[in-house]
Amino acid sequence: MLGAGAWGTAFAKILAEAGADVTMWARREPVAAAIREGHVNEGSLPGVKLPARVTATSDLAAAVADAELVFLAVPSQTLRGNLADWAPHLPPDSTLISLMKGIELGTTKRMSQVIVETARVDPSRVVVVSGPNLAPEIAAEQPAATVIAGTDPGRAQQVQQAVALPYLRPYTSDDVIGCEIGGAVKNVIALAYGMASAMGMGDNTKASLITRGLAETTRLGVALGADPMTFAGLAGLGDLVATCSSPLSRNHTFGEHLGRGESLEEAQRATKQTAEGVKSCLAIRDLARAHGVEMPITEQVERVCHEGVDPRVAVKLLMGREMKPE
Structure with missing residues (x-):
């Protein structure tokens, strides 16, 4: 999970509760330490206890090492700059999942297009998550649904299985x-x-x-x-x-x-x-x-x-x- 904001933190909780081991990357080491040692991220999601399967680091290479699914959860206008630095560390054939909602200034590109262009990956490797998913409500385990969209049905279904929980119902779509x-x-x-x-x-x-x-x-x-x-x-x-x-x-x-x-x-x-x-x-x-x-x-x-x-x-x-x- 690249990004330790409210939605990235809530999504890390989802993944861990659905059975995955999750490593979060936080830019600031004190934030990573609080997640790693106390299982909290009070600055972004106060009052929420994260599962034991969630850990964190400020070392990008360590965060993505051997990851099958790499989730991107940074402000949309910072994605290109961040990804230019991150791209060499992304595991080959990993699925890149965008949790961001925005259009890039200047280029007018969608986030999946920025990922494809900057990380130099095939569009089939990119999946996007969208829907009525306010982070505090999801973290409080209030029932919600979401959409997992990708051009590769297999990758979309893999992400769908990775986030399915009693309080979160994911649907797949091919309409990125x-x-x-x-x-x-x-x-x-x-x-x-x-x-x-x-x-x-x-x-x-x-x-x-x-x-x-x-x-x-x-x-x-x-x-x-x-x-x-x-x-x-x-x-x-x-x-x-x-x-x-x-x-x-x-x-x-x-x-x-x-x-x-x-x-x-x-x-x-x-x-x-x-x-x-x-x-x-x-x-x-x-x-x-x-x-x-x-x-x-x-x-x-x-x-x-x-x-x-x-x-x-x-x-x-x-x-x-x-x-x-x-």
């Missing part, structure tokens, strides 16, 4: 594109949802944001070659609803700060966590424009985050758009 687009765009829509909540807007507004957010996510996904049915499932609607509506969602919480009139810098200081949608909204907007896809909610979130537009003005612009059929 759809799962990654759903996982990236939902963060942006959740920012808008958080803003709406902070501005005191009601359930009609929130339901409209989720529904129209799903529509623009689907439009982009289909333009890139995804199966439209993916967006009606766990990696689409499921993840969107969870991320928009839950106070555990970083993007929802970050959006609330923006909706209260705070600047991007003030919201960042207050949340002290990575809200993937803040950076991804720029890349998603560029990706949409490159493919001629209209994404009005994403456009307005980008303007609020990066151009200083007042969220109330953004709402008026959304509501004042040209009338059209649904």
Whole structure:
């Protein structure tokens, strides 16, 4: 497990409870030591005791030695730089599993594409995990489902078997594109949802944001070659609803700060966590424009985050758009 954030830590717990020996890599040795010696990661997942089968190190080569499954759980915009250093240490023919949800700035590439390009591996070796999987709830063993997507059915099924638990039901899919687009765009829509909540807007507004957010996510996904049915499932609607509506969602919480009139810098200081949608909204907007896809909610979130537009003005612009059929 490369990365010791909340989701990487929760996923290490899942793997160990499903029967695997798990080695986590943490950049800071004190974090690795706390996991290794005390089986806790209080900075990322407070109050959660990790199984004895989870250990940790700050030595990357030691972390991946002889691993069949290598899970990548770092902030999406840091993946390329990290993987350039990690690639020489990855075991041959290991399956590389992305737990990240974002689109890379500058290149507008999905995380699986960044992995293939940077690690120089065949796309069949890459699997992605997506779905309504808020880390604290998973760590508390609340029932949930997830999607394991890959172009090699055997590898996807291997990961499926490695994470199946009484409280986590994994499904497989061959739609990597759809799962990654759903996982990236939902963060942006959740920012808008958080803003709406902070501005005191009601359930009609929130339901409209989720529904129209799903529509623009689907439009982009289909333009890139995804199966439209993916967006009606766990990696689409499921993840969107969870991320928009839950106070555990970083993007929802970050959006609330923006909706209260705070600047991007003030919201960042207050949340002290990575809200993937803040950076991804720029890349998603560029990706949409490159493919001629209209994404009005994403456009307005980008303007609020990066151009200083007042969220109330953004709402008026959304509501004042040209009338059209649904």
